[in-house]
Amino acid sequence: MAASSRSTTVTGVRARARAEVRAAILAAAADRLAADGADALSLRAVARDVGMVSSAVYRYFSSRDDLLTALIVRAYDSLGDHVDACVRATAGRPAAARWVDAAMSIRSWALAHPNDYALIYGTPIRGYAAPDDTVESGTRVSRALVSIVREADGLDPVAPVAIGPALAASFAALRAEVDLDVDDSTTLAVLTAWTQLFGLLTFEMFGQTRNLVADDEALFRAATTSMAASIGLRTE
Amino acid sequence: MAASSRSTTVTGVRARARAEVRAAILAAAADRLAADGADALSLRAVARDVGMVSSAVYRYFSSRDDLLTALIVRAYDSLGDHVDACVRATAGRPAAARWVDAAMSIRSWALAHPNDYALIYGTPIRGYAAPDDTVESGTRVSRALVSIVREADGLDPVAPVAIGPALAASFAALRAEVDLDVDDSTTLAVLTAWTQLFGLLTFEMFGQTRNLVADDEALFRAATTSMAASIGLRTE
DNA sequence: GTCTATACACCGATAGAC
DNA sequence: GTCTATCGGTGTATAGAC
Numbered sequence: 001m002a003a004s005s006r007s008t009t010v011t012g013v014r015a016r017a018r019a020e021v022r023a024a025i026l027a028a029a030a031d032r033l034a035a036d037g038a039d040a041l042s043l044r045a046v047a048r049d050v051g052m053v054s055s056a057v058y059r060y061f062s063s064r065d066d067l068l069t070a071l072i073v074r075a076y077d078s079l080g081d082h083v084d085a086c087v088r089a090t091a092g093r094p095a096a097a098r099w100v101d102a103a104m105s106i107r108s109w110a111l112a113h114p115n116d117y118a119l120i121y122g123t124p125i126r127g128y129a130a131p132d133d134t135v136e137s138g139t140r141v142s143r144a145l146v147s148i149v150r151e152a153d154g155l156d157p158v159a160p161v162a163i164g165p166a167l168a169a170s171f172a173a174l175r176a177e178v179d180l181d182v183d184d185s186t187t188l189a190v191l192t193a194w195t196q197l198f199g200l201l202t203f204e205m206f207g208q209t210r211n212l213v214a215d216d217e218a219l220f221r222a223a224t225t226s227m228a229a230s231i232g233l234r235t236e
Numbered sequence: 237m238a239a240s241s242r243s244t245t246v247t248g249v250r251a252r253a254r255a256e257v258r259a260a261i262l263a264a265a266a267d268r269l270a271a272d273g274a275d276a277l278s279l280r281a282v283a284r285d286v287g288m289v290s291s292a293v294y295r296y297f298s299s300r301d302d303l304l305t306a307l308i309v310r311a312y313d314s315l316g317d318h319v320d321a322c323v324r325a326t327a328g329r330p331a332a333a334r335w336v337d338a339a340m341s342i343r344s345w346a347l348a349h350p351n352d353y354a355l356i357y358g359t360p361i362r363g364y365a366a367p368d369d370t371v372e373s374g375t376r377v378s379r380a381l382v383s384i385v386r387e388a389d390g391l392d393p394v395a396p397v398a399i400g401p402a403l404a405a406s407f408a409a410l411r412a413e414v415d416l417d418v419d420d421s422t423t424l425a426v427l428t429a430w431t432q433l434f435g436l437l438t439f440e441m442f443g444q445t446r447n448l449v450a451d452d453e454a455l456f457r458a459a460t461t462s463m464a465a466s467i468g469l470r471t472e
Numbered sequence: 473g474t475c476t477a478t479a480c481a482c483c484g485a486t487a488g489a490c
Numbered sequence: 491g492t493c494t495a496t497c498g499g500t501g502t503a504t505a506g507a508c
Contacts, residue, residue: 039275039361042483055486056492064484122359124442125275138444161462170449192432192459199435200428206360208374213406223428226397230466250473278500291503292475300501476507483500490493 022060024050026070033071037115038125043067068125073137075116080140082109087144095152095233096225102145103197103224107217110205117205121198142194146178149190149231156232161185186232193227200224258296260286262306269307273351274361279303304361309373311352316376318345323380331388331469332461338381339433339460343453346441353441357434378430382414385426385467392468397421422468429463436460 028049032041043064044054061067086105090098110117120138149155163171163184171187182190200223203209204216213219264285268277279300280290297303322341326334346353356374385391399407399420407423418426436459439445440452449455 038359043485044483053493054484055494058485059491118359121442121444123274123354159465161458161465163458164454166451167449167454167458170451170455174448188458188462191455192436192462195435195439195459196428196432197435199431199433199438202435202438203431206357208357212410213403215402215406218400218403219406219427222397222399222403222424223431226424226428229395229397254473279502280500289476290501291477294502295474474508476505478503478505480503481501484498486497487495488493489495490491 018060021050025052025057025060025067026074029067029071030074033115033119034113038068038071038119041068041071065125068119069131069134071116072120072134075113075120076134076137076140078113078116079106079109079120080137080144082106083141083144087147091151094236095148095155096228096235098148099145099193099228099231099233100221100224102148104217104221106141106197107201107204107220110201114205117201121202122206143178145194145197146180146190149182149186149233150178150180152233154234155182155186156234158185158189158230158232161188163188189231193224193231196227197224254296261288261293261296261303262310265303265307266310269351269355270349274304274307274355277304277307301361304355305370307352308356308370311349311356312370312373312376314349314352315342315345315356316373316380318342319377319380323383327387330472331384331391332464332471334384335381335429335464335467335469336457336460338384340453340457342377342433343437343440343456346437350441353437357438358442379414381430381433382416382426385418385422385469386414386416388469390470391418391422392470394421394425394466394468397424399424425467429460429467432463433460 025046029041029046032046032049041064043057046067047054047057061070083102083105086102087098090101161184168184171184175181175187180187200209200220204220209216209219261282265277265282268282268285277300279293279297282303283290283293297306319338319341322338323334326337397420404420407420411417411423416423416426436445436456440456445452445455
Protein backbone atom coordinates (compact mmCIF):
# COMPACT_ATOMS: atom_id res chain seq x y z
CA MET A 1 0.00 0.00 0.00
CA ALA A 2 2.78 2.34 0.83
CA ALA A 3 4.48 1.11 -2.29
CA SER A 4 1.43 1.87 -4.44
CA SER A 5 1.61 5.53 -3.52
CA ARG A 6 4.98 5.78 -5.23
CA SER A 7 3.39 6.76 -8.51
CA THR A 8 4.91 9.34 -10.82
CA THR A 9 2.03 11.67 -10.00
CA VAL A 10 2.82 11.67 -6.33
CA THR A 11 6.52 12.13 -6.84
CA GLY A 12 5.69 14.88 -9.29
CA VAL A 13 3.67 16.67 -6.67
CA ARG A 14 6.39 16.13 -4.13
CA ALA A 15 9.03 17.37 -6.51
CA ARG A 16 6.98 20.46 -7.20
CA ALA A 17 6.45 21.20 -3.53
CA ARG A 18 10.12 20.66 -2.95
CA ALA A 19 11.02 23.02 -5.76
CA GLU A 20 8.69 25.63 -4.32
CA VAL A 21 10.20 25.45 -0.87
CA ARG A 22 13.65 25.61 -2.44
CA ALA A 23 12.64 28.69 -4.39
CA ALA A 24 11.23 30.30 -1.25
CA ILE A 25 14.46 29.70 0.62
CA LEU A 26 16.46 31.05 -2.29
CA ALA A 27 14.31 34.17 -2.50
CA ALA A 28 14.72 34.82 1.20
CA ALA A 29 18.45 34.29 0.88
CA ALA A 30 18.57 36.74 -2.03
CA ASP A 31 16.84 39.33 0.14
CA ARG A 32 19.33 38.77 2.92
CA LEU A 33 22.18 39.00 0.44
CA ALA A 34 20.93 42.27 -0.96
CA ALA A 35 20.49 43.69 2.52
CA ASP A 36 23.59 42.49 4.32
CA GLY A 37 26.06 41.08 1.82
CA ALA A 38 27.41 37.60 1.35
CA ASP A 39 29.67 37.74 4.41
CA ALA A 40 26.73 38.17 6.72
CA LEU A 41 24.49 35.70 4.97
CA SER A 42 23.57 33.24 7.65
CA LEU A 43 21.69 30.08 6.98
CA ARG A 44 19.90 30.44 10.30
CA ALA A 45 18.62 33.90 9.51
CA VAL A 46 17.32 32.69 6.15
CA ALA A 47 15.62 29.79 7.89
CA ARG A 48 13.94 32.17 10.32
CA ASP A 49 12.74 34.34 7.44
CA VAL A 50 10.95 31.44 5.79
CA GLY A 51 9.66 30.05 9.10
CA MET A 52 11.85 26.99 9.29
CA VAL A 53 14.40 25.69 11.68
CA SER A 54 17.96 25.97 10.47
CA SER A 55 18.54 22.24 10.24
CA ALA A 56 15.48 21.83 8.00
CA VAL A 57 17.11 24.04 5.39
CA TYR A 58 19.83 21.43 5.03
CA ARG A 59 17.23 19.19 3.34
CA TYR A 60 17.18 21.69 0.48
CA PHE A 61 20.72 23.02 0.45
CA SER A 62 23.45 20.75 1.64
CA SER A 63 25.54 23.58 3.04
CA ARG A 64 25.92 27.30 3.19
CA ASP A 65 28.23 27.09 0.19
CA ASP A 66 25.57 25.26 -1.74
CA LEU A 67 23.13 28.06 -1.03
CA LEU A 68 25.73 30.61 -2.10
CA THR A 69 26.31 28.72 -5.33
CA ALA A 70 22.62 28.98 -6.13
CA LEU A 71 22.77 32.71 -5.39
CA ILE A 72 25.77 33.08 -7.69
CA VAL A 73 23.92 31.41 -10.54
CA ARG A 74 20.92 33.61 -9.83
CA ALA A 75 23.08 36.73 -9.89
CA TYR A 76 24.82 35.74 -13.12
CA ASP A 77 21.47 35.12 -14.75
CA SER A 78 20.09 38.41 -13.51
CA LEU A 79 23.04 40.28 -15.01
CA GLY A 80 22.88 38.15 -18.15
CA ASP A 81 19.21 38.96 -18.67
CA HIS A 82 19.91 42.64 -18.11
CA VAL A 83 22.75 42.83 -20.63
CA ASP A 84 21.07 40.60 -23.19
CA ALA A 85 18.05 42.88 -23.15
CA CYS A 86 20.28 45.90 -23.70
CA VAL A 87 22.18 44.27 -26.54
CA ARG A 88 18.96 43.16 -28.21
CA ALA A 89 17.43 46.61 -27.85
CA THR A 90 20.36 48.27 -29.61
CA ALA A 91 20.50 45.85 -32.55
CA GLY A 92 21.27 47.63 -35.79
CA ARG A 93 22.86 50.67 -34.21
CA PRO A 94 26.56 51.51 -34.60
CA ALA A 95 28.77 49.02 -32.83
CA ALA A 96 30.75 51.54 -30.77
CA ALA A 97 27.57 52.96 -29.25
CA ARG A 98 26.27 49.46 -28.58
CA TRP A 99 29.47 48.59 -26.71
CA VAL A 100 29.22 51.67 -24.54
CA ASP A 101 25.53 51.08 -23.92
CA ALA A 102 26.18 47.50 -22.91
CA ALA A 103 28.94 48.66 -20.57
CA MET A 104 26.65 51.27 -19.05
CA SER A 105 23.96 48.64 -18.55
CA ILE A 106 26.44 46.40 -16.74
CA ARG A 107 27.38 49.34 -14.55
CA SER A 108 23.76 50.22 -13.79
CA TRP A 109 23.06 46.62 -12.82
CA ALA A 110 26.11 46.61 -10.56
CA LEU A 111 25.06 49.83 -8.86
CA ALA A 112 21.55 48.44 -8.34
CA HIS A 113 22.85 45.11 -7.02
CA PRO A 114 26.17 45.81 -5.31
CA ASN A 115 26.15 42.69 -3.18
CA ASP A 116 25.36 40.49 -6.16
CA TYR A 117 28.19 42.13 -8.06
CA ALA A 118 30.57 41.50 -5.19
CA LEU A 119 29.41 37.91 -5.02
CA ILE A 120 30.29 37.13 -8.62
CA TYR A 121 33.18 39.51 -9.34
CA GLY A 122 34.66 39.95 -5.89
CA THR A 123 36.81 37.73 -3.73
CA PRO A 124 35.78 34.13 -4.23
CA ILE A 125 34.28 32.35 -1.28
CA ARG A 126 36.95 30.68 0.79
CA GLY A 127 37.85 27.18 -0.29
CA TYR A 128 35.19 27.42 -2.90
CA ALA A 129 35.70 26.18 -6.44
CA ALA A 130 32.94 27.34 -8.75
CA PRO A 131 30.94 24.30 -9.79
CA ASP A 132 30.29 23.81 -13.47
CA ASP A 133 26.74 25.10 -12.99
CA THR A 134 28.04 28.61 -12.59
CA VAL A 135 30.27 28.57 -15.67
CA GLU A 136 27.51 28.61 -18.25
CA SER A 137 25.65 31.45 -16.57
CA GLY A 138 28.94 33.23 -16.00
CA THR A 139 29.87 33.44 -19.66
CA ARG A 140 26.62 35.04 -20.77
CA VAL A 141 27.86 38.59 -20.26
CA SER A 142 31.07 37.96 -22.17
CA ARG A 143 29.11 36.37 -24.99
CA ALA A 144 26.79 39.36 -25.15
CA LEU A 145 29.75 41.71 -25.47
CA VAL A 146 31.33 39.51 -28.11
CA SER A 147 28.09 39.47 -30.07
CA ILE A 148 28.36 43.23 -30.48
CA VAL A 149 31.75 42.78 -32.11
CA ARG A 150 30.48 39.90 -34.21
CA GLU A 151 27.48 41.86 -35.46
CA ALA A 152 29.50 44.99 -36.17
CA ASP A 153 29.15 46.24 -39.73
CA GLY A 154 32.88 46.16 -40.42
CA LEU A 155 35.74 46.84 -38.04
CA ASP A 156 38.44 49.47 -38.37
CA PRO A 157 41.87 47.85 -38.35
CA VAL A 158 43.63 47.96 -35.01
CA ALA A 159 47.31 48.63 -34.47
CA PRO A 160 49.09 45.29 -34.88
CA VAL A 161 50.51 43.79 -31.72
CA ALA A 162 53.16 41.09 -31.55
CA ILE A 163 51.56 37.90 -30.29
CA GLY A 164 53.49 34.69 -29.78
CA PRO A 165 52.45 31.42 -31.41
CA ALA A 166 51.26 29.81 -28.17
CA LEU A 167 49.03 32.77 -27.32
CA ALA A 168 47.83 32.90 -30.93
CA ALA A 169 46.72 29.28 -30.62
CA SER A 170 44.76 30.08 -27.47
CA PHE A 171 43.18 33.03 -29.23
CA ALA A 172 42.13 30.86 -32.17
CA ALA A 173 40.47 28.35 -29.85
CA LEU A 174 38.77 31.20 -28.03
CA ARG A 175 37.40 32.69 -31.26
CA ALA A 176 36.05 29.31 -32.30
CA GLU A 177 34.37 28.99 -28.93
CA VAL A 178 32.51 32.29 -29.24
CA ASP A 179 32.11 32.25 -33.01
CA LEU A 180 34.12 35.37 -33.73
CA ASP A 181 36.14 35.96 -36.88
CA VAL A 182 38.78 38.63 -36.25
CA ASP A 183 42.57 38.77 -36.23
CA ASP A 184 44.81 38.22 -33.24
CA SER A 185 45.37 41.89 -32.53
CA THR A 186 41.64 42.52 -32.47
CA THR A 187 41.16 39.49 -30.25
CA LEU A 188 43.62 40.97 -27.79
CA ALA A 189 41.86 44.32 -28.03
CA VAL A 190 38.52 42.70 -27.17
CA LEU A 191 40.02 40.89 -24.21
CA THR A 192 41.69 44.10 -23.07
CA ALA A 193 38.50 46.10 -23.40
CA TRP A 194 36.64 43.41 -21.47
CA THR A 195 39.11 43.43 -18.58
CA GLN A 196 39.24 47.22 -18.61
CA LEU A 197 35.48 47.45 -18.33
CA PHE A 198 35.30 45.20 -15.29
CA GLY A 199 38.53 46.55 -13.86
CA LEU A 200 37.18 50.07 -13.71
CA LEU A 201 33.77 48.94 -12.54
CA THR A 202 35.25 46.80 -9.79
CA PHE A 203 37.48 49.69 -8.72
CA GLU A 204 34.42 51.90 -8.51
CA MET A 205 32.27 49.34 -6.71
CA PHE A 206 34.98 48.52 -4.19
CA GLY A 207 35.95 52.12 -3.50
CA GLN A 208 39.35 52.14 -5.17
CA THR A 209 38.44 55.18 -7.25
CA ARG A 210 36.93 57.17 -4.42
CA ASN A 211 37.90 60.81 -4.76
CA LEU A 212 39.61 60.07 -8.07
CA VAL A 213 37.19 61.96 -10.27
CA ALA A 214 34.01 63.87 -9.47
CA ASP A 215 31.79 61.92 -11.84
CA ASP A 216 32.39 58.17 -11.96
CA GLU A 217 29.80 57.67 -14.67
CA ALA A 218 31.49 60.17 -16.98
CA LEU A 219 34.83 58.45 -16.49
CA PHE A 220 33.27 55.06 -17.16
CA ARG A 221 31.65 56.33 -20.33
CA ALA A 222 34.84 57.94 -21.59
CA ALA A 223 36.94 54.88 -20.78
CA THR A 224 34.59 52.40 -22.44
CA THR A 225 34.21 54.70 -25.45
CA SER A 226 37.97 54.75 -25.76
CA MET A 227 38.14 50.98 -25.54
CA ALA A 228 35.42 50.56 -28.16
CA ALA A 229 37.61 52.58 -30.49
CA SER A 230 40.61 50.43 -29.62
CA ILE A 231 38.68 47.37 -30.80
CA GLY A 232 37.93 49.13 -34.06
CA LEU A 233 34.18 49.44 -33.48
CA ARG A 234 32.74 52.16 -35.68
CA THR A 235 30.68 55.08 -34.48
CA GLU A 236 28.41 55.09 -37.48
CA MET B 237 56.96 56.36 44.92
CA ALA B 238 54.60 54.90 42.45
CA ALA B 239 54.31 58.36 40.99
CA SER B 240 58.05 58.72 40.67
CA SER B 241 58.20 55.72 38.38
CA ARG B 242 56.14 57.60 35.83
CA SER B 243 59.25 58.90 34.13
CA THR B 244 59.61 59.18 30.38
CA THR B 245 62.14 56.36 30.50
CA VAL B 246 59.65 53.96 31.99
CA THR B 247 56.86 54.93 29.63
CA GLY B 248 59.36 54.61 26.81
CA VAL B 249 60.09 51.06 27.84
CA ARG B 250 56.42 50.32 28.17
CA ALA B 251 55.66 51.82 24.82
CA ARG B 252 58.40 49.75 23.27
CA ALA B 253 57.15 46.56 24.89
CA ARG B 254 53.69 47.40 23.75
CA ALA B 255 54.84 47.97 20.19
CA GLU B 256 56.66 44.66 20.24
CA VAL B 257 53.60 42.74 21.40
CA ARG B 258 51.56 44.55 18.78
CA ALA B 259 54.04 43.57 16.12
CA ALA B 260 54.01 39.96 17.28
CA ILE B 261 50.23 39.85 17.08
CA LEU B 262 50.32 41.44 13.65
CA ALA B 263 52.91 38.96 12.41
CA ALA B 264 50.84 36.06 13.65
CA ALA B 265 47.77 37.54 12.00
CA ALA B 266 49.69 37.92 8.73
CA ASP B 267 50.63 34.24 8.90
CA ARG B 268 47.03 33.27 9.46
CA LEU B 269 45.96 35.52 6.62
CA ALA B 270 48.47 33.98 4.24
CA ALA B 271 47.41 30.49 5.24
CA ASP B 272 43.65 30.76 5.46
CA GLY B 273 42.52 34.03 3.93
CA ALA B 274 40.82 37.05 5.44
CA ASP B 275 37.45 35.34 5.81
CA ALA B 276 38.85 32.76 8.15
CA LEU B 277 41.00 35.14 10.11
CA SER B 278 39.83 34.75 13.65
CA LEU B 279 41.01 36.93 16.46
CA ARG B 280 40.89 33.97 18.81
CA ALA B 281 43.13 31.86 16.61
CA VAL B 282 45.65 34.67 16.38
CA ALA B 283 45.55 35.02 20.15
CA ARG B 284 46.25 31.30 20.55
CA ASP B 285 49.19 31.56 18.16
CA VAL B 286 50.85 34.23 20.26
CA GLY B 287 49.95 32.53 23.55
CA MET B 288 47.37 35.01 24.71
CA VAL B 289 43.73 34.85 25.53
CA SER B 290 41.44 36.47 22.98
CA SER B 291 40.33 39.24 25.28
CA ALA B 292 43.94 40.25 25.89
CA VAL B 293 44.38 40.99 22.20
CA TYR B 294 41.76 43.68 22.56
CA ARG B 295 44.30 45.71 24.49
CA TYR B 296 46.28 46.00 21.28
CA PHE B 297 43.61 45.95 18.58
CA SER B 298 40.23 47.30 19.46
CA SER B 299 38.40 44.89 17.16
CA ARG B 300 38.81 42.37 14.41
CA ASP B 301 38.32 45.16 11.89
CA ASP B 302 41.11 47.11 13.50
CA LEU B 303 43.41 44.15 13.07
CA LEU B 304 42.35 43.80 9.44
CA THR B 305 43.06 47.47 8.84
CA ALA B 306 46.61 46.96 10.07
CA LEU B 307 46.94 43.98 7.76
CA ILE B 308 45.66 46.03 4.83
CA VAL B 309 48.25 48.72 5.44
CA ARG B 310 50.90 46.04 5.76
CA ALA B 311 49.85 44.48 2.45
CA TYR B 312 49.77 47.82 0.63
CA ASP B 313 53.24 48.60 1.88
CA SER B 314 54.53 45.19 0.89
CA LEU B 315 53.23 45.67 -2.63
CA GLY B 316 54.42 49.27 -2.67
CA ASP B 317 57.95 48.24 -1.71
CA HIS B 318 57.91 45.53 -4.35
CA VAL B 319 56.82 47.82 -7.17
CA ASP B 320 59.00 50.73 -6.09
CA ALA B 321 62.03 48.47 -6.19
CA CYS B 322 61.12 47.34 -9.69
CA VAL B 323 60.56 50.87 -10.94
CA ARG B 324 63.84 52.04 -9.43
CA ALA B 325 65.72 49.11 -10.92
CA THR B 326 64.50 49.90 -14.44
CA ALA B 327 65.28 53.63 -14.32
CA GLY B 328 66.64 54.90 -17.61
CA ARG B 329 65.22 52.07 -19.71
CA PRO B 330 62.51 52.64 -22.34
CA ALA B 331 59.22 53.59 -20.76
CA ALA B 332 57.12 50.92 -22.47
CA ALA B 333 59.34 48.15 -21.11
CA ARG B 334 59.31 49.75 -17.66
CA TRP B 335 55.50 49.76 -17.67
CA VAL B 336 55.34 46.10 -18.60
CA ASP B 337 58.01 45.21 -16.04
CA ALA B 338 56.15 47.06 -13.32
CA ALA B 339 52.95 45.28 -14.31
CA MET B 340 54.71 41.92 -14.22
CA SER B 341 56.12 42.71 -10.79
CA ILE B 342 52.65 43.54 -9.51
CA ARG B 343 51.43 40.24 -10.90
CA SER B 344 54.29 38.27 -9.35
CA TRP B 345 53.58 39.87 -5.98
CA ALA B 346 49.90 38.99 -6.32
CA LEU B 347 50.68 35.38 -7.17
CA ALA B 348 53.03 35.15 -4.21
CA HIS B 349 50.53 36.77 -1.83
CA PRO B 350 47.07 35.86 -3.09
CA ASN B 351 45.32 36.47 0.19
CA ASP B 352 46.95 39.87 0.62
CA TYR B 353 45.90 40.74 -2.91
CA ALA B 354 42.33 39.70 -2.18
CA LEU B 355 42.40 41.74 1.01
CA ILE B 356 43.28 44.99 -0.75
CA TYR B 357 41.76 44.55 -4.20
CA GLY B 358 38.90 42.17 -3.48
CA THR B 359 35.52 42.65 -1.89
CA PRO B 360 35.80 45.21 0.90
CA ILE B 361 35.20 43.97 4.41
CA ARG B 362 31.56 44.26 5.34
CA GLY B 363 30.56 47.53 6.89
CA TYR B 364 34.13 48.61 6.69
CA ALA B 365 35.17 52.05 5.50
CA ALA B 366 38.88 52.27 4.85
CA PRO B 367 40.39 54.64 7.38
CA ASP B 368 42.67 57.38 6.12
CA ASP B 369 45.67 55.33 7.21
CA THR B 370 45.18 53.00 4.30
CA VAL B 371 44.84 55.71 1.67
CA GLU B 372 48.45 56.83 1.66
CA SER B 373 49.79 53.30 1.44
CA GLY B 374 47.16 52.48 -1.14
CA THR B 375 48.24 55.11 -3.63
CA ARG B 376 51.88 54.07 -3.72
CA VAL B 377 51.39 51.60 -6.54
CA SER B 378 49.49 54.10 -8.67
CA ARG B 379 52.17 56.70 -8.03
CA ALA B 380 54.87 54.26 -9.07
CA LEU B 381 53.09 53.57 -12.35
CA VAL B 382 52.57 57.29 -12.94
CA SER B 383 56.25 57.95 -12.32
CA ILE B 384 57.08 55.76 -15.30
CA VAL B 385 54.94 57.98 -17.50
CA ARG B 386 56.38 61.11 -15.93
CA GLU B 387 59.97 59.99 -16.46
CA ALA B 388 59.32 58.82 -20.02
CA ASP B 389 61.66 60.40 -22.55
CA GLY B 390 58.86 61.78 -24.70
CA LEU B 391 55.44 60.33 -25.37
CA ASP B 392 53.92 59.40 -28.70
CA PRO B 393 50.67 61.27 -29.24
CA VAL B 394 47.58 59.25 -28.48
CA ALA B 395 44.38 59.26 -30.50
CA PRO B 396 42.33 62.20 -29.24
CA VAL B 397 39.23 61.31 -27.26
CA ALA B 398 36.30 63.61 -26.59
CA ILE B 399 36.28 64.53 -22.91
CA GLY B 400 33.67 66.79 -21.35
CA PRO B 401 34.61 69.89 -19.39
CA ALA B 402 33.65 68.43 -16.00
CA LEU B 403 35.77 65.34 -16.54
CA ALA B 404 38.59 67.51 -17.89
CA ALA B 405 38.54 69.48 -14.66
CA SER B 406 38.81 66.28 -12.63
CA PHE B 407 41.69 65.18 -14.83
CA ALA B 408 43.52 68.45 -14.30
CA ALA B 409 43.19 68.12 -10.53
CA LEU B 410 44.39 64.55 -10.76
CA ARG B 411 47.46 65.49 -12.77
CA ALA B 412 48.33 68.19 -10.28
CA GLU B 413 48.00 65.65 -7.49
CA VAL B 414 50.47 63.22 -9.04
CA ASP B 415 52.66 65.81 -10.76
CA LEU B 416 52.05 64.64 -14.30
CA ASP B 417 52.04 66.93 -17.33
CA VAL B 418 50.12 65.30 -20.17
CA ASP B 419 46.97 66.08 -22.15
CA ASP B 420 43.47 64.84 -21.32
CA SER B 421 43.51 62.00 -23.81
CA THR B 422 46.76 60.67 -22.38
CA THR B 423 45.37 61.05 -18.88
CA LEU B 424 42.43 58.90 -19.87
CA ALA B 425 44.80 56.40 -21.47
CA VAL B 426 46.80 56.12 -18.25
CA LEU B 427 43.65 55.61 -16.19
CA THR B 428 42.43 53.04 -18.68
CA ALA B 429 45.73 51.17 -18.68
CA TRP B 430 45.71 51.21 -14.89
CA THR B 431 42.23 49.74 -14.64
CA GLN B 432 43.01 47.23 -17.38
CA LEU B 433 46.08 46.01 -15.53
CA PHE B 434 44.21 45.37 -12.31
CA GLY B 435 41.11 44.18 -14.11
CA LEU B 436 42.96 41.39 -15.84
CA LEU B 437 44.98 40.55 -12.77
CA THR B 438 41.89 40.41 -10.58
CA PHE B 439 40.16 38.23 -13.15
CA GLU B 440 43.13 35.87 -13.09
CA MET B 441 43.46 35.85 -9.30
CA PHE B 442 39.76 35.27 -8.77
CA GLY B 443 39.41 32.57 -11.41
CA GLN B 444 37.39 34.51 -13.95
CA THR B 445 39.87 33.71 -16.73
CA ARG B 446 40.20 30.04 -15.92
CA ASN B 447 40.39 28.04 -19.14
CA LEU B 448 40.43 31.24 -21.14
CA VAL B 449 43.99 30.96 -22.42
CA ALA B 450 46.69 28.38 -21.79
CA ASP B 451 49.26 30.86 -20.53
CA ASP B 452 47.98 33.60 -18.26
CA GLU B 453 51.37 35.26 -18.02
CA ALA B 454 51.66 35.57 -21.80
CA LEU B 455 48.22 37.15 -21.98
CA PHE B 456 49.09 39.55 -19.18
CA ARG B 457 52.30 40.54 -20.89
CA ALA B 458 50.61 41.07 -24.25
CA ALA B 459 47.75 43.05 -22.72
CA THR B 460 49.97 45.35 -20.67
CA THR B 461 52.30 45.84 -23.65
CA SER B 462 49.31 46.88 -25.70
CA MET B 463 48.21 49.31 -23.02
CA ALA B 464 51.69 50.80 -22.72
CA ALA B 465 51.46 51.57 -26.42
CA SER B 466 48.02 53.11 -25.95
CA ILE B 467 49.52 55.56 -23.46
CA GLY B 468 52.17 56.49 -25.99
CA LEU B 469 55.10 55.02 -24.07
CA ARG B 470 58.02 54.40 -26.40
CA THR B 471 59.82 51.11 -26.82
CA GLU B 472 63.23 52.69 -27.25
C1' DG C 473 47.96 48.37 32.74
C1' DT C 474 47.83 43.86 31.47
C1' DC C 475 46.06 39.65 31.64
C1' DT C 476 42.55 35.72 33.03
C1' DA C 477 38.07 34.08 33.44
C1' DT C 478 33.70 34.08 32.16
C1' DA C 479 29.45 35.26 29.79
C1' DC C 480 26.47 36.36 25.79
C1' DA C 481 24.54 35.78 21.42
C1' DC C 482 25.41 34.19 17.38
C1' DC C 483 27.10 30.78 13.68
C1' DG C 484 27.43 26.04 10.57
C1' DA C 485 26.68 21.47 11.03
C1' DT C 486 25.05 16.93 12.78
C1' DA C 487 22.50 13.11 15.42
C1' DG C 488 18.42 11.23 16.35
C1' DA C 489 13.41 11.30 17.92
C1' DC C 490 8.94 11.68 15.84
C1' DG D 491 10.69 15.49 6.04
C1' DT D 492 10.66 18.19 10.04
C1' DC D 493 11.78 18.88 14.44
C1' DT D 494 14.74 19.32 19.09
C1' DA D 495 19.02 19.11 21.09
C1' DT D 496 23.64 19.64 20.89
C1' DC D 497 28.59 20.37 19.52
C1' DG D 498 32.40 23.26 18.73
C1' DG D 499 33.38 27.47 16.92
C1' DT D 500 33.14 32.77 16.51
C1' DG D 501 33.38 38.24 17.87
C1' DT D 502 32.64 40.97 21.59
C1' DA D 503 32.06 42.64 26.37
C1' DT D 504 32.87 42.93 31.27
C1' DA D 505 34.48 41.77 35.97
C1' DG D 506 38.29 41.23 38.64
C1' DA D 507 43.05 39.21 39.87
C1' DC D 508 47.86 40.60 39.81
